[in-house]
Amino acid sequence: MSNADVTELMTTLGRQARAAAREMARASTAARNAALRALAATLRAQTDALLQANALDVARAREAGLNDPMVDRLTLTPKVIETCAQGCEQLAAMPDLIGEIIGLQQQPSGIRVGQMRVPIGVFGMIYESRPNVTIEAASLSIKSANACILRGGSEALESNRALAALVQQALQQAGLPREAVQLVPTTDREAVGRLIAMPEYVDVIIPRGGKGLIERISREAKVPVIKHLDGNCHTYVDDPCDLDMAVRVTDNAKTQKYSPCNATESLLVARGVAAAFLPRIGAVFAAKGVEMRCCPEAKAILKDVPGAVLKDASEQDWFEEYLAPIISVKVVAGLDEAIDWINRYGSHHTDAILTTDHRHAQRFLREVDSSSVMVNASTRFADGFEYGLGAEIGISTDKFHARGPVGVAGLTSLKYVVLGEGEVRG
Numbered sequence: 001m002s003n004a005d006v007t008e009l010m011t012t013l014g015r016q017a018r019a020a021a022r023e024m025a026r027a028s029t030a031a032r033n034a035a036l037r038a039l040a041a042t043l044r045a046q047t048d049a050l051l052q053a054n055a056l057d058v059a060r061a062r063e064a065g066l067n068d069p070m071v072d073r074l075t076l077t078p079k080v081i082e083t084c085a086q087g088c089e090q091l092a093a094m095p096d097l098i099g100e101i102i103g104l105q106q107q108p109s110g111i112r113v114g115q116m117r118v119p120i121g122v123f124g125m126i127y128e129s130r131p132n133v134t135i136e137a138a139s140l141s142i143k144s145a146n147a148c149i150l151r152g153g154s155e156a157l158e159s160n161r162a163l164a165a166l167v168q169q170a171l172q173q174a175g176l177p178r179e180a181v182q183l184v185p186t187t188d189r190e191a192v193g194r195l196i197a198m199p200e201y202v203d204v205i206i207p208r209g210g211k212g213l214i215e216r217i218s219r220e221a222k223v224p225v226i227k228h229l230d231g232n233c234h235t236y237v238d239d240p241c242d243l244d245m246a247v248r249v250t251d252n253a254k255t256q257k258y259s260p261c262n263a264t265e266s267l268l269v270a271r272g273v274a275a276a277f278l279p280r281i282g283a284v285f286a287a288k289g290v291e292m293r294c295c296p297e298a299k300a301i302l303k304d305v306p307g308a309v310l311k312d313a314s315e316q317d318w319f320e321e322y323l324a325p326i327i328s329v330k331v332v333a334g335l336d337e338a339i340d341w342i343n344r345y346g347s348h349h350t351d352a353i354l355t356t357d358h359r360h361a362q363r364f365l366r367e368v369d370s371s372s373v374m375v376n377a378s379t380r381f382a383d384g385f386e387y388g389l390g391a392e393i394g395i396s397t398d399k400f401h402a403r404g405p406v407g408v409a410g411l412t413s414l415k416y417v418v419l420g421e422g423e424v425r426g
């Protein structure tokens with residue numbers, strides 16, 4: 001496509017989205033929930049067609065040499081589609097936040113002042129080649145009465161086209177504008193450049209991906225951005241701690257799934273428990289083929305673990321998000337060094353302490369500057385569904401306007417409402 005064609009395409013999508021957003025803002029709860037239920041039904045009814053579209057993407061991705069974890073994320077299965085359908089139904093069953101007025105209080109002048117929850121308007125989202133994210137984003141957008149323009153990863157284009165067509169059909173069936181959810185129908189990255197520079201049509205941009213994407217967005221965006229960045233997540237095993245629990249939780253945080261941004265990438269261990277803990281978790285990692293990139297002290301403790309793959313960690317390793325069976329391992333003096341280390345090398349996504357000391361837990365919660373901080377739990381829990389939000393747009397690593405897993409509330413804002421009976425200011 002020529003640049004002029006891309007500009008024309010994106011301007012049309014933007015104009016349509018803006019008009020649809022106005023209709024969505026006044027649409028009833030019942031209509032939005034009906035669209036979500038219709039979407040669930042059509043996803044189930046069209047499973048075979050979706051699998052066929054997805055097979056084209058998967059075949060192309062394999063030909064292009066995409067690695068197994070990426071192909072895994074790209075692949076739709078009947079189970080993935082059923083989970084998407086259930087997600088839509090769960091969202092439909094959740095209370096509607098839109099229009100809710102909170103904190104209404106009478107002021108000395110007589111006016112009553114409160115805050116009403118309202119949709120943001122139009123959001124643009126750029127995300128990886130994982131087609132189920134298209135349904136999560138679309139369904140959250142419908143529930144929160146927004147309009148959205150979705151730009152998924154290029155490898156998922158056929159799947160996303162098929163999914164977006166079903167979303168538009170469901171919107172229409174519920175009497176809502178089809179353009180409330182639109183897909184950017186080209187993989188041309190120039191379209192991303194336009195999407196992030198149309199403040200007249202797009203209120204906020206949600207980029208979900210790695211550093212290259214975020215660098216471009218930060219450089220070129222002319223609208224506010226909610227970044228959903230990489231996860232260099234830490235698990236810190238404290239002194240004192242319950243060693244059995246620490247082995248179980250650390251194992252889950254690293255190995256339950258390697259590719260998500262909330263998997264632990266770096267293990268910190270307090271010196272006081274290192275000799276007892278490291279050989280145990282080292283044996284688990286050795287059995288599962290997880291390579292350990294160690295500081296000299298950790299390597300010395302782990303060297304006799306049968307089958308362990310040990311390497312020396314470089315400075316770069318402490319910053320690394322592997323998304324693979326690799327973990328960096330460091331022995332620290334204790335809580336203070338662990339907190340300093342995480343704030344320096346982490347990506348402010350999700351970090352956990354495993355401890356039996358209440359004061360250490362409290363300090364970790366307050367002093368680690370990340371979107372989720374956890375005590376005695378696996379970092380893999382950082383997820384909208386696990387947090388009770390129904391679904392998630394992703395995990396915001398920004399501090400404004402939403403932080404951590406973003407659900408319906410993260411796609412809304414609060415405006416003041418003032419209710420008077422003819423009062424005037426004196």
Ligand SMILES: NC(=O)C1=CN([C@@H]2O[C@H](COP(=O)(O)OP(=O)(O)OC[C@H]3O[C@@H](n4cnc5c(N)ncnc54)[C@H](OP(=O)(O)O)[C@@H]3O)[C@@H](O)[C@H]2O)C=CC1
Pocket residue numbers: 126127128129151152153154155187189192193208209210211212213216228229230231260261321393394395396397
């Ligand atoms: N915090 C969170 O919620 C999440 C974070 N992530 C993070 O995402 C990363 C992995 O996903 P991955 O697919 O590799 O991410 P990428 O950043 O490579 O791709 C994500 C999307 O951004 C687009 N993109 C990337 N660079 C540019 C650019 N310069 N200009 C325009 N568009 C661009 C891609 O398009 P194209 O198809 O053209 O390459 C794709 O649509 C990891 O770091 C992971 O932690 C993943 C999921 C959730």
Ligand SMILES: N[C@@H](CCC(=O)OP(=O)(O)O)C(=O)O
Pocket residue numbers: 073128130259260261262380382383384392394395
């Ligand atoms: N919501 C996810 C976390 C987000 C994430 O990392 O997504 P992805 O990188 O596409 O696997 C989960 O834990 O299920």
